[in-house]
Amino acid sequence: MKILVVLPRFPYPLTKGDKLRAYHQIEELSKHHQIYLFCVSHKKVPQDDIDALQPFCKDIKVVKLNRLACYKNVIANWFASKSLQMGYWNTAHSKLRYKQFEKKVQPDIVYNQMVRTMPLVARSKYPKVMDFQDALSLNAERSMDYSRGFWRYILHFEFKMLRSSEYNAFSIFDGLTIISEYDSEAIPHKKSRTIKIIPNGVDLNFFNRERLVPNKTSVSHDLLFCGNLSYDPNINAVAYLINEIMPLVWQRRPQTTLLIAGTSPKAKVKRLSQHKNITLTGWMEDIRQAYTSAKVFVAPMQIGSGLQNKLLEAMAMQLPCITTSISNQALNAEHGKEIIIADDRQTFADQIIALLDNPSLADTIAQNGNRFVADHHQWADTVAILDQFLTEKAQQRL
Numbered sequence: 001m002k003i004l005v006v007l008p009r010f011p012y013p014l015t016k017g018d019k020l021r022a023y024h025q026i027e028e029l030s031k032h033h034q035i036y037l038f039c040v041s042h043k044k045v046p047q048d049d050i051d052a053l054q055p056f057c058k059d060i061k062v063v064k065l066n067r068l069a070c071y072k073n074v075i076a077n078w079f080a081s082k083s084l085q086m087g088y089w090n091t092a093h094s095k096l097r098y099k100q101f102e103k104k105v106q107p108d109i110v111y112n113q114m115v116r117t118m119p120l121v122a123r124s125k126y127p128k129v130m131d132f133q134d135a136l137s138l139n140a141e142r143s144m145d146y147s148r149g150f151w152r153y154i155l156h157f158e159f160k161m162l163r164s165s166e167y168n169a170f171s172i173f174d175g176l177t178i179i180s181e182y183d184s185e186a187i188p189h190k191k192s193r194t195i196k197i198i199p200n201g202v203d204l205n206f207f208n209r210e211r212l213v214p215n216k217t218s219v220s221h222d223l224l225f226c227g228n229l230s231y232d233p234n235i236n237a238v239a240y241l242i243n244e245i246m247p248l249v250w251q252r253r254p255q256t257t258l259l260i261a262g263t264s265p266k267a268k269v270k271r272l273s274q275h276k277n278i279t280l281t282g283w284m285e286d287i288r289q290a291y292t293s294a295k296v297f298v299a300p301m302q303i304g305s306g307l308q309n310k311l312l313e314a315m316a317m318q319l320p321c322i323t324t325s326i327s328n329q330a331l332n333a334e335h336g337k338e339i340i341i342a343d344d345r346q347t348f349a350d351q352i353i354a355l356l357d358n359p360s361l362a363d364t365i366a367q368n369g370n371r372f373v374a375d376h377h378q379w380a381d382t383v384a385i386l387d388q389f390l391t392e393k394a395q396q397r398l
Helices: 017-029 046-055 067-080 083-090 092-105 115-119 136-142 150-172 183-186 233-252 267-272 288-292 309-316 325-331 345-357 360-376 381-395
Strands: 002-007 034-041 059-064 109-113 128-131 175-178 221-226 258-261 278-282 294-299 321-323
Touching: 002 017, 002 115, 017 034, 017 046, 017 109, 017 360, 017 381, 034 092, 034 258, 059 092, 067 083, 067 267, 083 115, 083 150, 092 115, 092 183, 109 115, 109 381, 115 150, 128 150, 128 221, 128 345, 128 381, 136 233, 150 267, 183 325, 221 233, 221 288, 233 258, 233 267, 233 294, 294 309, 309 321, 309 325, 309 360, 321 325, 321 345, 325 345, 345 360
Parallel strands: 002 034, 002 109, 034 059, 109 128, 128 175, 221 258, 221 294, 258 278, 294 321
Antiparallel strands: none
16 A cells, blocks of 8 residues: 655754654554655755665655744734644645645545644545544643733634634544544543544563563663753743752752753753752663663643653653653553652652652552553554554545
């Protein structure tokens, strides 16, 4: 089967959740199908990044977006009462290049990621399935609670427009997928139960503590938070962790150290990380070094949607994890057995100290968490569900 995959970003390097999901889905699907990749990018994609996808794709087309055209579309969508981010990715140039590529490929099915790419594929005559990934409208709605002034107004506008676009997707696509049942339920449509749940996975061969060489496994920090540090939900989590949780921890355990690792740290993250017990690394060539250097993984997420890949990776690396109910809604691990849930700063601080002071409890949570991801979140298993769904939708049009 020829699958035309359409993405709003080139899926390499694996610095964002949508890239990670797309990359591993392409890799697994390529074992049984011919993959043709079309993606737009606001910057030039290095040849080395393209080479990383070549083994899995029959053909790759990357269209570089003109930022001026993107911003004009954002403004046009504002006045047309349409999603601003959908406007950013929807230029006349990218639409033309997509039509040309689709005509060349003549796919058996089109599989596009996120509502951002809806305008590109909406008029395609071929069977098409869209991956919501997660409920972007839910993400915007949650972000409103932590925003003020004009930015809050913008987020409210975007929330309404994304919700409308998510609703319209049911009449445009032959099938829809999403990362979790919780995100599916966040899209208020009478057919929301028809959305196929395709969880994210984790590469257990790569994220495997035992396979690292000894000099990469020395513990140097008590706590770890990692992620894309230019992403608002992660910036918010870092601020909450440093400003609200850590002072309570340091009152009782002043020697506690924190490592913050991840790509593209914004100025706010750098400013917050000035404490003598905090280390900020920024980009790490091998993120496993961060996981193996800490005793406990913390993810105090207050906003966002979807499934936190950082939790899957930490659990795979046999780290005990503490997070919030917001993050666990998609993961659905068992509190007190496979993960620790804390929804206020005092409880979060108490749980940090409990795990640091009780290595036996920490090890039990870590081992149970590792078994949980092995049982429920392996890429081969999750993409097998997607493979069957795409095949069914392609055959329905025959």
